[in-house]
Amino acid sequence: MNCIRLHHPLVRCLHVRLYSMDLSEVVQKLNSLAPLTLAESWDNVGLLVEPYSKKAVHKMLLTNDLTEEVVEEAEQQGADFILSYHPPVFRPLKRITSSSWKERIVARCLERGIVVYSPHTAHDALKGGVNDWLIRAFDCKDVTPLQHSTAAPQFSHQVTMQLATIDNAMAFERKLKNELNSARVFISTVGSHIMVQCQERTLPAVISLTNKVGGDSAAYLSITKLEKIPELGYGMGRQCMLSVPITIKEAVDKVKTYLSLPHVRVALAQKTDMSSEVRSVSVCAGSGSSVLRGRQSDLWLTGEMSHHDVFDATQAGTTVILTDHSNSERGYLVSVLRPLLTTLLETKVEVLVSERDRDPLQVV
Template structure:
């Protein structure tokens, strides 16, 4: 069965047209079955009991209230404040799960819990795709791989393939070959510094961190492995010339360079954020056919910065 037709939604979600449209669109882009459910928490994490809708517009005129979907990596208090300035937004898609472990309370004294309570009170639902979007074909890791090329038209000499195959018991149609991370080879070897320059442009960054084998400041690179976020466990054992991820531990870096590999680190969410504007927003707009108004947060950013 096609992944675009196999999603069953509850009556309350069906009644919320924006949320239902978003979930069906995301089911085509990144089915939740692709997520690593052994530790991740994905999907609809907060369903607003009284969602924002056109009926919320007291003017009586035709309204787009409720049609808005706001994209971010992390649902911080700053992102929520941004959302609350726009009454048409009824759904937030935050890549990282705002509920990761079980909550024993819901109080206003905790910033995370206060954010959830405020969303519910304001009629805003929250959906999180996380590792389903990592594993999916055309997802974040494929976008990272594209940024390693000299131009969009350049071909890979070895096409991107998962570093780890998906653990899903059934792979949805159209997502054959899904999995965590990607390894691939460029058409021609390049100096590491050239690869760094390409990635800084692709990710919109002024600075990245680089680790290289002893005595090699800018080694030649052709085979590359990428993993959005924290890639130490996914990339471990991969024999590519260079690894790209957001963050790794000190000892993982030492092991990689001792094995002759170069490593490029960008900070965790910097491997993920650019995908929202470059790929996810236009894809959602295409699939929704005008039923969604998609925006991307302007205040969402990695918590670490270089000073």
């Protein structure tokens, strides 16, 4: 932080504080907040546009979608970092020209020295992320993800064996440590039992060493592939039971108030009306068909769904509320992400929310 002291006949003293944070540190903090491993495999997240001349970040603009109007807003605001919830670069670009709006955005950001970063589905899955924010439109209890995120285990395979004697087991453990000292393995010996955890590339060496134990001292050997581990509280979508049952009309009013929307679209479940009771809710910010499909809840809340998926839901007894895609996400930037990033970046980076960003679909 620098401090400039200005003097003027009418102003005794004025301090102008200039804050900044190195770009690499900003990116590291964003990645630590929502690890990119949480994102869906099809997504394009993280640092997307990095100008050649690396520099410090002074001002960050948050937007749900990065349009040319938002880039212009960033320039006018003096922002040198845009966090776009949806990735503006999704499919590979073969050229950067002025022929398409997405290419113009990349070219303009590079020319103006503006960084672009996108978290997207990493924040969809994040504990405390956009879906936890969305389901808070209701008074819930026992909130859980619809699809749990999973983390890869430290090792991919486990080899378990029993040797004839404790001495043989201890000798074999020493052999493993000596000959696999450059490989990442975990070895545990209890009596005559040995358990070795390793990566797949190390597995042949471990098996080869079992043949050097000698004689018939290895009573048995088993190999187990280690599965991914569910990460509690992380994942796509959210579901809950309501603390107190409400009517469909009350649910609609809650959503409109929470998202500051004058209108939403509603598809009533078969044999229900606006006074019917809602006891359970499932939500998915954005486009929720693939996450919500098959979930048994009285009410689904999402941004958009296909015509046929809506019909499938209502015929199965579920009422659907649609807000349009980004309307189910944008409020998260204002109420959660902006204050969170202000603290995370130690108030060294000014964090703004775009005023020009809006869903392309409007009810008229």
